[in-house]
Amino acid sequence: MFGYHELSDFSAxxxxxxxxxxxxxxxxxxxxxxxxxxxxxxxxxxxxxxxxPVEPVNLPKEITNFLQIKFDKKFLSEPKFSTEVYLTFPIxxxxxxxxxxxxxxxxxxxxxxxxxxxxGDPRAGIICRYWESGVxxxxxxxxxxxxxxxxxxxxxxxDEWVEVNSVVLDVYGMKIYYDGELVYSAASMNxxxxxxxxxxxxxxxxxxxxxxxxxxxxxxxxxxxxxxFVMEWGL
Amino acid sequence: MMDVxxxxxxxxxxxxxxLFVVVVMVVATIVAKLITTxxxxxLIDKMKRDxxxxxxxxxxxxIIVIAFIGVLPTLGLELSGLLVAGGIAGIVIGFASQxxxxxxxxxxxxxxxxxxxxxxxxxxxxxxxFVEDVNILSTIIRTYDGLYVRIPNEKVFTSNITNYVAHIAxxxxxxxxxxxxxxxxxxxxxxxxxxxxxxxxxxxxxxxxFVDNLGDNSVNIVVRIWAPSTEWYSVKMELLWKxxxxxxxxxxxxxxxxxxxxxxxxxKANVEGKEEGWQA
Numbered sequence: 001m002f003g004y005h006e007l008s009d010f011s012a013x014x015x016x017x018x019x020x021x022x023x024x025x026x027x028x029x030x031x032x033x034x035x036x037x038x039x040x041x042x043x044x045x046x047x048x049x050x051x052x053p054v055e056p057v058n059l060p061k062e063i064t065n066f067l068q069i070k071f072d073k074k075f076l077s078e079p080k081f082s083t084e085v086y087l088t089f090p091i092x093x094x095x096x097x098x099x100x101x102x103x104x105x106x107x108x109x110x111x112x113x114x115x116x117x118x119x120g121d122p123r124a125g126i127i128c129r130y131w132e133s134g135v136x137x138x139x140x141x142x143x144x145x146x147x148x149x150x151x152x153x154x155x156x157x158x159d160e161w162v163e164v165n166s167v168v169l170d171v172y173g174m175k176i177y178y179d180g181e182l183v184y185s186a187a188s189m190n191x192x193x194x195x196x197x198x199x200x201x202x203x204x205x206x207x208x209x210x211x212x213x214x215x216x217x218x219x220x221x222x223x224x225x226x227x228x229f230v231m232e233w234g235l
Numbered sequence: 236m237m238d239v240x241x242x243x244x245x246x247x248x249x250x251x252x253x254l255f256v257v258v259v260m261v262v263a264t265i266v267a268k269l270i271t272t273x274x275x276x277x278l279i280d281k282m283k284r285d286x287x288x289x290x291x292x293x294x295x296x297x298i299i300v301i302a303f304i305g306v307l308p309t310l311g312l313e314l315s316g317l318l319v320a321g322g323i324a325g326i327v328i329g330f331a332s333q334x335x336x337x338x339x340x341x342x343x344x345x346x347x348x349x350x351x352x353x354x355x356x357x358x359x360x361x362x363x364x365f366v367e368d369v370n371i372l373s374t375i376i377r378t379y380d381g382l383y384v385r386i387p388n389e390k391v392f393t394s395n396i397t398n399y400v401a402h403i404a405x406x407x408x409x410x411x412x413x414x415x416x417x418x419x420x421x422x423x424x425x426x427x428x429x430x431x432x433x434x435x436x437x438x439x440x441x442x443x444x445f446v447d448n449l450g451d452n453s454v455n456i457v458v459r460i461w462a463p464s465t466e467w468y469s470v471k472m473e474l475l476w477k478x479x480x481x482x483x484x485x486x487x488x489x490x491x492x493x494x495x496x497x498x499x500x501x502x503k504a505n506v507e508g509k510e511e512g513w514q515a
Contacts, residue, residue, distance in 0.1 A: 118439055
């Protein structure tokens with residue numbers, strides 16, 4: 001269901017959410033129904049619909065561009081060692097319309113309940129979208145409309161054993177890929193001291209056949225000046 | 236007509252020169268306005284509002300000042316002469332307008348210290364609302380009921396400023412009283428679940444829900460919740476009513492003030508009202 005679709009008479013069911021486009025005279029009407037009914041009129045003669053997983057920081061409203069993934073179990077990393085683990089991350093689904101070489105965002109919805117947290121202290125910390133994940137050695141089985149899989153490369157550059165409880169990422173650099181089975185993203189975490197790490201997203205799909213999702217911050221023309229984030233309030 | 240334009244006002248400065256200066260200044264103001272308007276439209280979604288407004292002000296006044304300095308020789312004023320005259324004039328003006336200068340200096344300190352930014356929710360000396368603008372002489376507040384309040388910068392600088400959104404997160408608190416006969420542990424569980432369900436009730440710092448004291452009329456449960464500073468008021472409004480209705484749905488009630496009175500001697504009360512004088 002993720003991907004490009006013709007606008008005319010498009011409809012889809014995702015979990016308990018149904019979305020569709022209805023022709024109404026000269027324009028189209030976008031309708032999303034779950035507990036309530038969300039409706040939007042679209043003034044276009046034709047176009048293509050793009051259904052995409054996007055950065056999970058837009059609901060219920062955009063107040064941050066950071067995502068904290070808390071590990072369900074503490075992860076102890078050996079000095080001067082690098083390993084790859086798999087995590088899950090929440091999915092938000094965006095509906096775009098493409099016409100005349102321009103993209104318009106119609107809707108963003110999710111099957112997950114959003115939750116936020118504070119990373120750092122109230123004076124200088126940051127608000128993050130909160131998510132709890134297991135730490136897996138292989139790709140876990142997930143509902144692709146609810147969760148994505150993230151490959152995280154953890155490198156401990158320090159000379160001590162370091163305990164890692166969570167990873168905080170700036171989603172303005174997030175690259176999401178998808179195919180019929182999986183929604184995927186990759187990131188790295190370079191631990192420089194027991195309290196500090198540098199995180200960034202990696203632009204690399206799991207499989208070559210995967211398609212790259214449209215980023216919401218690109219569609220909103222947000223200028224991204226940095227791609228890494230320094231976790232300086234603990235791991 | 237040419238005679239009027241060529242009429243010397245003082246030294247070599249003619250009416251034409253003055254008109255030229257006026258036209259240049261008007262054109263400079265229009266150009267400054269056009270540039271700042273277009274820049275605002277182009278950058279409004281790319282920059283923080285306070286930084287954008289500061290940058291636009293610098294550009295706007297920069298263009299006007301450059302134009303003014305450029306036309307000064309036309310008026311027969313040399314910059315070197317102005318410096319001397321400006322020094323003397325500065326002393327005179329300083330004495331004549333102490334409060335203006337005090338506001339100006341306070342404004343410069345406020346802009347550099349940045350205790351408040353445009354868009355912040357603040358309280359200055361009892362005036363609470365949103366900061367609309369921090370000018371060089373005054374600070375403009377839009378109160379929560381939509382009133383325009385101009386506070387001189389000197390007063391802002393010397394007053395206690397409470398900035399509700401200076402920090403990224405803040406805590407608020409409820410005290411919820413339940414009956415002595417109700418299960419406090421169950422009430423705490425219900426409240427914790429409601430907090431967990433709210434997206435903006437922060438996971439960390441962890442919310443606190445505990446029995447704080449045994450009051451005269453109720454068992455008082457304190458609820459402390461952290462929320463993003465930009466969202467705390469809506470969270471506070473939404474959660475209180477949800478807690479009240481959810482507790483009631485589970486048979487836990489918030490009691491009215493009550494007092495049990497014991498009489499030393501037994502009272503004889505006529506509850507049926509059969510004696511004379513009680514008949515309807």
